[in-house]
Structure formats: structure tokens, C-alpha cells
Amino acid sequence: xxxxxxxxxxxxxxxxxxRYGAETVVDGLNVSIASGExxxxxxxxxxxxxxxxxxxxTLLPPDEGRILLNGVDLAKDPMNARRHxxxxxxxxxxxxxxxxxxxxxxxxxxxxxxRAQRRLRIGDVLxxxxxxxxxxxxxxxxxxxxxxxxxIARALLHHPALIFLDEPTLGLDPKSRRILWAHLQHLxxxxxxxxxxxxxxLDEVERFAHNVAVIQKGxxxxxxxxxxxxxxxxxxxxxxxxxxxxxxxxxxxEDRAVVAGA
Amino acid sequence: xxxxxxxxxxxxxxxxLRARGRVVSALAQPFLFLIALGLGFAPIFRxxxxxxxxxxxxxxxxxxxxxFNAVYSGSDLLWDxxxxxxxxxxxxxxSRVWILLGRALGVASVALIQAxxxxxxxxxxxxxxxxxxxxxxxxxxxxxxxxxFAFFGSILGSVMSDAQSFSQIVSFIVTPLFYLSGAVFPLExxxxxxxxxxxxxxxxxxxxxxxxxxxxxxxxxxxxxxLVLAVSAILSAGFAQLAFSRIRP
Numbered sequence: 001x002x003x004x005x006x007x008x009x010x011x012x013x014x015x016x017x018x019r020y021g022a023e024t025v026v027d028g029l030n031v032s033i034a035s036g037e038x039x040x041x042x043x044x045x046x047x048x049x050x051x052x053x054x055x056x057x058t059l060l061p062p063d064e065g066r067i068l069l070n071g072v073d074l075a076k077d078p079m080n081a082r083r084h085x086x087x088x089x090x091x092x093x094x095x096x097x098x099x100x101x102x103x104x105x106x107x108x109x110x111x112x113x114x115r116a117q118r119r120l121r122i123g124d125v126l127x128x129x130x131x132x133x134x135x136x137x138x139x140x141x142x143x144x145x146x147x148x149x150x151x152i153a154r155a156l157l158h159h160p161a162l163i164f165l166d167e168p169t170l171g172l173d174p175k176s177r178r179i180l181w182a183h184l185q186h187l188x189x190x191x192x193x194x195x196x197x198x199x200x201x202l203d204e205v206e207r208f209a210h211n212v213a214v215i216q217k218g219x220x221x222x223x224x225x226x227x228x229x230x231x232x233x234x235x236x237x238x239x240x241x242x243x244x245x246x247x248x249x250x251x252x253x254e255d256r257a258v259v260a261g262a
Numbered sequence: 263x264x265x266x267x268x269x270x271x272x273x274x275x276x277x278x279l280r281a282r283g284r285v286v287s288a289l290a291q292p293f294l295f296l297i298a299l300g301l302g303f304a305p306i307f308r309x310x311x312x313x314x315x316x317x318x319x320x321x322x323x324x325x326x327x328x329x330f331n332a333v334y335s336g337s338d339l340l341w342d343x344x345x346x347x348x349x350x351x352x353x354x355x356x357s358r359v360w361i362l363l364g365r366a367l368g369v370a371s372v373a374l375i376q377a378x379x380x381x382x383x384x385x386x387x388x389x390x391x392x393x394x395x396x397x398x399x400x401x402x403x404x405x406x407x408x409x410x411f412a413f414f415g416s417i418l419g420s421v422m423s424d425a426q427s428f429s430q431i432v433s434f435i436v437t438p439l440f441y442l443s444g445a446v447f448p449l450e451x452x453x454x455x456x457x458x459x460x461x462x463x464x465x466x467x468x469x470x471x472x473x474x475x476x477x478x479x480x481x482x483x484x485x486x487x488x489l490v491l492a493v494s495a496i497l498s499a500g501f502a503q504l505a506f507s508r509i510r511p
Contacts, residue, residue: 057353059511082355093346097277109269110354154350 008071010035010162010194011056016065018051018218025051027218029065033211035161038188038195040205043215044246049198050090052215053166056196057087070161083111086155090166090198092147096140100131100150103139104157111158125153129183145176149183156187165197169204177201181208206238216246266356267364274368275375277338288372292327292380296320299446320384321400321476322445324377325469328404331373332411333436337428339365339419349511362506366416366499370408377404392476399475399484406491407468413498420505445469449481464494 009032016029026048033039043049054060056067058078067074072081094103101122108118126132129149139147148168155163168184169177181204187193199205205212206226213223222229222245226238233241278284300316307315342348351361381400385391392400418435422428440446442456443465449457460466467487474480480487 054511059349059352079355079357082353085353087349087353089346089349091346093348093350095273095277095347095350097280098273102273102276106269106273107350107354109265110351110356112266112355115265 008035009033009068010037010070011039011196012066012068013056014066014068016052016055016067017063018048018055018060019063025218026055026062029215029218029220031213031220031223033194033196035070035194036188036192037210038184038197038208040209040212041196041198041215042202042205042212042242043198047215048218049215050166053087053089053164053196053198057085057164058082083158084160085162085164086158086160087164088148088151088155088166088168090170092151094139094147094151094154096138099136099138100126100142101135103150104154107154107157113158121157125156128156128187129153130179143176145172145179148172148176148180152180152183156191156193159191160193162194162196165195167198167200169199169201177204184208202237202239202242212238214242214245221245263360266360267367270351270361270364271368271371274335274338274365274372278372278375288327288331288376289379291330292323292376293383295323295326296384299323303446317388317390317477318448318473319446320381320388321473322443322469324380324384324404325407325443325465325472326440326445327380328373328377328408328468329411329436329440329465331376332369332408333415333418333432334429335369335372335412336415336417336419336422336432337425338369339416340422340425340428343419343509343511344425348509352509352511358507359503362416362503363499366409366412366502369412369415370405373408373412374401374404377408390476396475400472403468403471403475403487403491406488406495407465409495410464410468410491410498413495413502416502417498417505420502420509439463439465442466443469444481464491467491 011031011033013029013031016026017024018026029052041049041052051060055062056069058074058081069081070084072084074081095106098106104122104125105118108121113121126135129152131146131149131153134142134146134150139150142150152165152168169180172180184195185208188195197209209226211224212226212229213220214229215221222232230236230238230241233244235241235244296316296319300319304315307313307318339348352358418428418432422431442459443463444460445465449460449466452460467482467490470481471484471487471491474484
């Protein structure tokens with residue numbers, strides 16, 4: 001990573017707007033995420049999280065606003081921007097008719113990783129996520145936790161500086177969730193990968209995220225460190241703070257300011 | 263880019279070969295057509311002085327196999343859209359043109375493999391041995407209709423949203439294409455309406471081309487059929503690309 005790219009935010013979102021017909025799903029979003037941090041994007045169902053991730057990953061064009069990933073403008077150069085990130089969607093996007101290795105090989109081809117490097121890179125990510133013995137298993141035969149690990153391993157094959165995780169631990173048992181987080185922490189420590197995640201498991205977010213943004217009805221209502229948000233809400237946990245901040249009563253009581261990096 | 267096309271092509275082939283039920287039904291369906299229609303119409307055909315109906319029907323059944331296989335593969339795309347894999351391809355730094363092309367080539371190849379297998383069995387059963395030129399020309403016609411309907415299936419898979427109604431809607435489209443292609447009955451002597459409809463159908467040119475290549479009797483000049491099929495392939499590829507570029511997973 002060059003000194004120049006280290007100074008740039010991993011993600012810079014400016015005045016992002018997305019409408020579906022008359023409904024504004026994302027309404028003037030501004031976010032800046034530093035390289036190497038774990039950023040949690042929280043919100044109740046239907047708040048606009050998944051739509052935002054789709055825009056950040058080039059699947060949906062925004063109606064207004066600008067997105068820069070490592071300084072690359074998504075609207076101007078989406079192909080180049082796609083080289084900078086990996087993504088794990090909420091639903092499994094592995095091909096269940098293929099083996100783990102075939103899925104990883106396909107990803108390598110789509111990201112134009114030279115053939116000579118593929119075997120090594122696939123071996124590396126399989127080892128990193130303790131999947132070496134599953135190399136030739138059909139994806140359809142894997143448990144939910146293993147599939148999640150394969151998906152994250154796949155998203156890292158092209159060495160992205162940034163990874164989007166949309167509900168990475170959804171539907172996993174506690175043991176699988178713990179293993180997954182251990183892998184993610186290891187990844188961040190070893191590679192300095194920026195992690196952008198959404199999750200409804202706020203205990204996990206409280207433990208692992210550096211910064212958090214809370215979105216409701218398409219607007220960010222609170223942004224800052226986990227501690228600053230808990231302090232602002234005068235609660236003891238992030239979950240209680242989140243419930244307080246997104247409650248109807250709190251919404252009508254005040255127009256909150258963003259707590260920036262407090 | 264060849265590598266990406268190859269991987270997407272290979273995915274379709276593997277997916278087909280690993281679904282044993284699909285392989286069996288893809289091969290069995292043409293024979294069911296051949297037996298059911300052949301046994302029913304062969305005596306009438308012979309009485310009318312048109313010769314051996316099985317020989318007439320075999321290219322039609324091969325063409326029908328390609329049609330059904332290629333168009334119904336659109337449900338794979340719909341499935342990928344609903345269950346995720348499409349997102350993996352759409353967030354990759356690859357133009358959608360290549361993704362569509364790789365998939366369509368895979369679908370067309372699967373349809374062609376099936377056509378070749380059915381064709382070989384028909385030739386063996388009929389104890390006919392065409393020369394290499396005849397086989398090459400028949401394969402060229404088969405390839406073109408496979409491509410046309412692979413792209414057509416991609417259009418349907420891109421624009422439709424309900425996997426459950428896919429097969430019903432596709433049957434509604436594909437059945438008339440099959441019956442109005444000269445696959446089951448000769449176009450000579452038909453009413454003007456039937457002939458006009460048949461000649462608006464690219465499958466007609468493909469089946470006539472395959473039949474002519476193997477028997478030497480063309481209804482339409484082969485060069486004209488090849489031209490019509492080539493133009494149809496380009497048009498269906500263009501419309502498929504338009505539909506595919508509008509997918510919003």
C-alpha cells in the first residue's frame with residue numbers, strides 16, 4: 001500500500017441518495033471510514049443498509065452523491081473500484097453445484113489473477129480459514145458456518161484493501177460466530193484490511209468494531225466510536241443504546257447531532 | 263478474457279453433467295417425441311407419399327431438443343439472480359458482456375452436446391452414414407440455433423422475476439415455436455398463414471438446414487438460412503445484452 005493510499009479514507013461517501021419511485025431509501029448519506037478500521041453500519045430492518053451496500057459495491061447506481069473507494073470514484077471507474085474491495089452478501093452467493101476449490105478458482109478468473117498464482121492464493125486463504133480439508137467438498141454439502149468462511153476466504157483472494165460484510169454471522173451458531181470473528185480479527189491484524197459490516201448482533205459489534213454509524217429511514221442518526229455512542233445514550237451496552245436511539249420516542253424528542261469520533 | 267469465458271462456459275457444462283436427472287431428461291425427451299409422434303404420424307406420412315417419417319422427424323426433434331434445452335436454461339439465470347451467484351459475477355471487474363457471453367456459450371454447448379448425442383443415436387438407428395461435409399453443415403445449423411435460443415433464454419432469465427411461473431410462461435412461448443418450425447410436418451402445401459408464421463421463426467431455418475444437410479433436400483437455400491440465423495443470433499445477443507445489463511440484484 002502506498003503512502004498516498006494510506007492517507008486516503010478507505011471509503012468516502014458524500015451526500016448519497018437512492019430513491020425507489022417516490023420513496024427515498026437512502027437520504028443524503030455522508031460517511032468517511034479510515035483504512036484499517038472495522039466500521040459497523042447499524043440500523044433496523046428496512047433502514048437502508050443493504051441498499052447502501054449495493055451502491056457501495058456498484059450493484060446499484062446512486063441517484064445523487066459520490067462514492068470514493070480508496071480514492072477511486074465508483075461512478076467514473078467502477079471496474080477499477082471493484083478491484084479494491086471484496087464483498088460477502090447477506091445471502092450465500094457461492095455456486096452450490098461446484099466444489100469449494102472450483103468456486104475459488106472462478107473468483108480468481110473473474111478477478112484476473114494470473115493462473116500461476118491461483119493455486120498459491122487459494123491454498124493461502126484455505127489455510128487462513130481452516131478450510132484446507134474442505135477443498136474438494138461440494139458447497140451444497142457444507143454447513144452454514146463453513147459456507148460463510150468459504151465466502152469470506154473467496155472475497156480475500158484478490159487481496160482487497162476493503163471488505164464488505166453484510167450480516168456475516170446471520171444464522172450461525174455461537175461457536176461458528178466466534179470462529180468467524182477470530183478469523184476476521186486475525187485478517188485485520190495481519191493484512192490491515194478495512195472491514196465494513198452490517199449486523200444485528202450488537203454484542204459482536206460492541207466487541208469488534210472501532211466505529212459505528214446508526215442509520216434510520218435512510219439517514220445517519222448517530223456516528224462515532226462504540227464508547228461515545230453508549231455514553232451519549234446514557235446506557236450500558238451498544239444494544240440498549242441502539243434501541244434507545246432508534247425508538248420512536250427518541251426520534252420525535254430531538255434532532256440528534258452526529259458524535260464524531262468522540 | 264478467454265479465461266473468464268472458459269470458466270463461465272465450464273460452469274454451465276459441469277452444472278449440466280452433475281445434474282443427472284437433467285442429463286437423462288435432456289436425452290430422453292427427444293426420443294419420447296420421436297416415438298410418440300413417429301408412431302402416430304408415420305403411416306399417414308407414408309400414405310401421402312412423403313417417405314419415411316422418422317427420417318423426416320429426426321432433425322426436427324434434434325432442433326426441438328436444442329430449443330427446449332437452451333431456452334429453459336434461462337431458469338438457471340433466474341435462479342442465480344434469486345439465490346445469489348449472479349452478484350459474485352456482477353461485482354467482479356469484468357464487463358457484463360463477457361459474463362453473458364460465457365454463460366450463453368456454455369448453454370449453447372450443453373444444447374449442442376445433447377443434439378450430437380441424439381443425432382448419433384438417430385443415425386445409428388436409421389443406419390445412415392453422412393459424409394464429413396454433411397455433418398459439418400448440420401452442426402453449423404445446430405450451433406446457430408443453440409446460440410440464438412441460449413441468448414433468448416438469457417433474455418427471459420434477465421427480465422422475468424418469478425421462478426415458479428418461468429416454466430409455464432416459457433412453455434407458452436416455446437411450444438408454438440416448435441410446432442411452427444417444420445419440425446413435425448412439412449411446410450410445403452401448408453396455408454399461407456402457417457408458412458408466413460413458420461418463416462418468421464428462426465428455428466425453421468435451423469431445422470430445414472439440418473434436414474437438408476443430411477438429406478440433400480432444402481426448402482430454403484442453405485446460404486439464405488445461414489444468413490437469417492446469423493442475423494437472428496446477432497439480434498438475440500444484442501437484446502440479451504440489453505436485458506442482462508439492466509439486472510439489478
